[in-house]
Amino acid sequence: MASTLYHPPTRALVLGAGAIGTLYGHVIARAGAEVSVVSRSEYELISKDGYQVKSLHIGDSNFKPKHVIRDTKEWPEAAPDLLLVCMKVLDNLDQVELMRPVVGIKTKIILIQNGIDIEPPIQAAFPDNEIISALAFVQVSRVAPGIVEHFSYGELTIGTYPKGIGEGCRLFGQLLEHGGIPGKLTDDVVNARWQKCLWNAPFNPTSALAGPTKTHTILNEPVGEALIRDMMQEVFDTAAAAGHPLPDGIIDQYVQATKDVRPYKTSMALDAQYKRPMETEAILGNTVRIAKRLGVVTPKLDTLYALMKILEADRA
Amino acid sequence: MASTLYHPPTRALVLGAGAIGTLYGHVIARAGAEVSVVSRSEYELISKDGYQVKSLHIGDSNFKPKHVIRDTKEWPEAAPDLLLVCMKVLDNLDQVELMRPVVGIKTKIILIQNGIDIEPPIQAAFPDNEIISALAFVQVSRVAPGIVEHFSYGELTIGTYPKGIGEGCRLFGQLLEHGGIPGKLTDDVVNARWQKCLWNAPFNPTSALAGPTKTHTILNEPVGEALIRDMMQEVFDTAAAAGHPLPDGIIDQYVQATKDVRPYKTSMALDAQYKRPMETEAILGNTVRIAKRLGVVTPKLDTLYALMKILEADRA
Numbered sequence: 001m002a003s004t005l006y007h008p009p010t011r012a013l014v015l016g017a018g019a020i021g022t023l024y025g026h027v028i029a030r031a032g033a034e035v036s037v038v039s040r041s042e043y044e045l046i047s048k049d050g051y052q053v054k055s056l057h058i059g060d061s062n063f064k065p066k067h068v069i070r071d072t073k074e075w076p077e078a079a080p081d082l083l084l085v086c087m088k089v090l091d092n093l094d095q096v097e098l099m100r101p102v103v104g105i106k107t108k109i110i111l112i113q114n115g116i117d118i119e120p121p122i123q124a125a126f127p128d129n130e131i132i133s134a135l136a137f138v139q140v141s142r143v144a145p146g147i148v149e150h151f152s153y154g155e156l157t158i159g160t161y162p163k164g165i166g167e168g169c170r171l172f173g174q175l176l177e178h179g180g181i182p183g184k185l186t187d188d189v190v191n192a193r194w195q196k197c198l199w200n201a202p203f204n205p206t207s208a209l210a211g212p213t214k215t216h217t218i219l220n221e222p223v224g225e226a227l228i229r230d231m232m233q234e235v236f237d238t239a240a241a242a243g244h245p246l247p248d249g250i251i252d253q254y255v256q257a258t259k260d261v262r263p264y265k266t267s268m269a270l271d272a273q274y275k276r277p278m279e280t281e282a283i284l285g286n287t288v289r290i291a292k293r294l295g296v297v298t299p300k301l302d303t304l305y306a307l308m309k310i311l312e313a314d315r316a
Numbered sequence: 317m318a319s320t321l322y323h324p325p326t327r328a329l330v331l332g333a334g335a336i337g338t339l340y341g342h343v344i345a346r347a348g349a350e351v352s353v354v355s356r357s358e359y360e361l362i363s364k365d366g367y368q369v370k371s372l373h374i375g376d377s378n379f380k381p382k383h384v385i386r387d388t389k390e391w392p393e394a395a396p397d398l399l400l401v402c403m404k405v406l407d408n409l410d411q412v413e414l415m416r417p418v419v420g421i422k423t424k425i426i427l428i429q430n431g432i433d434i435e436p437p438i439q440a441a442f443p444d445n446e447i448i449s450a451l452a453f454v455q456v457s458r459v460a461p462g463i464v465e466h467f468s469y470g471e472l473t474i475g476t477y478p479k480g481i482g483e484g485c486r487l488f489g490q491l492l493e494h495g496g497i498p499g500k501l502t503d504d505v506v507n508a509r510w511q512k513c514l515w516n517a518p519f520n521p522t523s524a525l526a527g528p529t530k531t532h533t534i535l536n537e538p539v540g541e542a543l544i545r546d547m548m549q550e551v552f553d554t555a556a557a558a559g560h561p562l563p564d565g566i567i568d569q570y571v572q573a574t575k576d577v578r579p580y581k582t583s584m585a586l587d588a589q590y591k592r593p594m595e596t597e598a599i600l601g602n603t604v605r606i607a608k609r610l611g612v613v614t615p616k617l618d619t620l621y622a623l624m625k626i627l628e629a630d631r632a
Binding site: 206209210211212213214217218220221223224226227230299300302303304305306307308309310311313314 | 526627
């Protein structure tokens with residue numbers, strides 16, 4: 001399966017080898033990249049056996065990283081060509097410090113993460129590196145230590161931040177394609193993030209607070225659907241004020257699309273249920289702060305945000 | 317302890333003999349009233365032993381109802397003079413049907429219940445009866461079958477609905493006073509309900525959704541305190557539009573008073589935690605409906621209400 005398109009092979013490191021990081025690390029390894037991972041909690045297991053990836057789309061196979069390291073400080077080579085950053089974006093996690101030992105002058109930094117406006121701190125720390133922002137539309141789960149299951153077609157939307165399609169973005173796109181899960185390249189990835197935010201900022205926290213519950217439980221309540229639509233409109237207005245107008249009709253389309261698929265719990269609902277850290281700031285906090293800065297009134301998102309901060313405080 | 321002030325004794329029936337109903341039934345029995353209760357779930361126990369009431373204020377004693385009945389249809393006498401209605405106000409509970417067999421033409425109906433605007437359906441069903449609306453500021457719990465503990469001074473604010481202090485209200489006030497826990501009579505009980513609603517409508521659902529959590533967890537988050545204040549302002553504006561202006565400074569006073577007492581979980585937070593039915597409509601739904609009818613904009617309360625309806629749907 002491994003291709004020999006690239007000589008010498010692209011060297012990649014996955015930081016945050018959860019389900020998403022494992023899947024896409026595996027995909028580009030299939031395309032011939034030399035892929036290493038940072039794994040603290042599963043270090044012994046992964047060093048010995050690698051990952052088992054089960055996928056309806058690319059089949060079941062073993063992904064054996066070149067290097068498994070516990071910490072970026074242990075990186076044994078020259079800086080990698082690609083750094084895939086797949087960690088949750090959490091307040092108490094200093095991503096930049098984790099990245100610094102493995103970012104060289106030519107390293108392309110690929111952020112496969114949730115949220116809006118998550119790139120500026122990375123760009124500020126590494127102003128001369130290409131930053132590729134990536135949005136995953138995929139259902140993939142770590143079902144047991146070292147075992148990842150991939151359920152749905154896992155398209156990544158990728159683009160160079162803040163605009164355009166740079167060299168690293170193009171290379172990453174080729175690797176994804178040759179690995180069997182083509183990505184979608186965009187020259188306006190911030191707009192793509194706003195489009196994803198339009199769904200995530202209302203649905204994720206609502207599903208975490210009111211239950212935690214599933215998508216259809218929210219939409220089946222008339223006041224629930226109305227709330228989601230109102231909050232989507234607040235994101236829509238904020239995106240427009242930020243210079244990223246979203247397509248007309250997108251709210252109707254998102255609500256209908258959510259009704260048309262099976263009910264499910266969002267990642268934040270699952271995080272709330274299992275008392276794991278939640279990406280409140282990346283998904284919702286950044287949205288309401290941009291709105292406030294631009295003078296957009298978002299009372300419903302503000303309410304949701306305050307409730308999430310109280311929930312987080314209750315958990316702490 | 318029983319007084320002989322009243323000849324013949326006032327005959328009272330408690331409908332909804334939870335902690336509140338048991339406490340106040342006991343208090344007026346101490347004043348000489350003949351008090352019966354409706355108790356389905358504890359019928360055997362209460363028929364045999366009555367209630368044990370433990371109180372820091374009126375001491376520990378036994379409350380033996382005159383009659384214990386399982387259903388109002390079993391009421392063996394002429395209609396009682398006083399009917400104390402102490403059930404939760406829930407959507408699926410037809411209070412009027414439960415009350416009808418025991419409401420005679422002279423029966424005074426005393427609603428010791430949470431919420432705003434809860435009297436109209438009762439008044440519509442019994443237009444010729446005096447309706448006494450009562451607000452409990454009390455910490456009292458049913459700690460085991462037949463055992464009720466009363467922790468704090470349990471003042472009832474009472475008034476005839478919609479205005480004034482009628483004969484039944486005065487009688488009930490005298491019984492409370494002679495029973496050892498004087499009530500506070502008001503000639504504007506609807507205003508008193510709005511004052512209580514100003515605290516309950518924001519705090520109860522917030523504490524139920526975001527945790528469930530305690531009062532201080534909410535107020536310790538800066539965005540949490542701001543949210544509570546904004547929602548209190550929405551209730552304040554709604555009350556004013558409804559012809560019930562509340563005192564200046566009441567929001568500051570309520571927030572400070574909440575900080576000054578120990579952290580606790582509201583009744584709705586406890587209901588959410590133990591998956592019991594919640595008084596969403598009585599406390600919050602009625603508030604937002606009144607606001608909408610009067611053209612008061614309440615986006616934060618609307619958000620809270622929608623989240624509560626989703627939470628209830630998730631539980632169902």
